Amino acid sequence: MSLPEAMNNYGLPDETTVRAKQDALRKDFPTFANKTAEDLQDILTYEDLFLSYFNGLDQVQMTKTVQLELEQGNEALSRRILNQEPDLAQLRQTIVDQQAVLDSLTTNFYERIKTQLDVVKPFAPSQLLGELQREVDRADRESDAVAQTFLYERSQHHAATSSPAGGEQATGTGSSVAAPGMDHDQFIRQFKQSRKQYHLLTAKLERARADPATLDGLPTHTLL
Numbered sequence: 001m002s003l004p005e006a007m008n009n010y011g012l013p014d015e016t017t018v019r020a021k022q023d024a025l026r027k028d029f030p031t032f033a034n035k036t037a038e039d040l041q042d043i044l045t046y047e048d049l050f051l052s053y054f055n056g057l058d059q060v061q062m063t064k065t066v067q068l069e070l071e072q073g074n075e076a077l078s079r080r081i082l083n084q085e086p087d088l089a090q091l092r093q094t095i096v097d098q099q100a101v102l103d104s105l106t107t108n109f110y111e112r113i114k115t116q117l118d119v120v121k122p123f124a125p126s127q128l129l130g131e132l133q134r135e136v137d138r139a140d141r142e143s144d145a146v147a148q149t150f151l152y153e154r155s156q157h158h159a160a161t162s163s164p165a166g167g168e169q170a171t172g173t174g175s176s177v178a179a180p181g182m183d184h185d186q187f188i189r190q191f192k193q194s195r196k197q198y199h200l201l202t203a204k205l206e207r208a209r210a211d212p213a214t215l216d217g218l219p220t221h222t223l224l
Helices: 015-028 037-045 047-055 058-083 085-123 125-162 164-171 184-210
Strands: none
Touching (some): 037 047, 047 058
């Protein structure tokens, strides 16, 4: 039943709209659906009565139930975490101890690597080539020294025997003139031996430079 036209000038909703809203109210809030206007006015007036009806709503009860379950679940989870604290502390200490062991092993590993490198360093190709080059230079200097010594002694002897005083000494009228430290045969043998050593070392050096792999794992004394 719709309102007369003269009474509907206040913008009131029509009967269909009112019924639709009432149906929605009964469906969503059945507790308030059957209340009279006086009951609803009392609920809005008195706070205790409002809270009593409000807390009795199904939606509110469901919300409180979910909230209680969440609180209980959080409490149970907190208790489990607290109960596991000793185990977690032990695990943390175990990790600290194992980290200390790992650090010690790592330090020992690097020390061993350094020791190993120090041991093999003298046998590195560059070190062996340098040592071989020094031996070649030494052999060359020794052979030159043999020749220079022989020539110096021969020149000194020749000068002594060529002078008048030296002639008298050589004939026995004066003191004797010292003979050279070695004769020609001795010089040739010694010089040939020193030059042979020099050429052998030079050949080894050239071969090693051409193929450094021949130096791998060989101690210095095997190259000399």
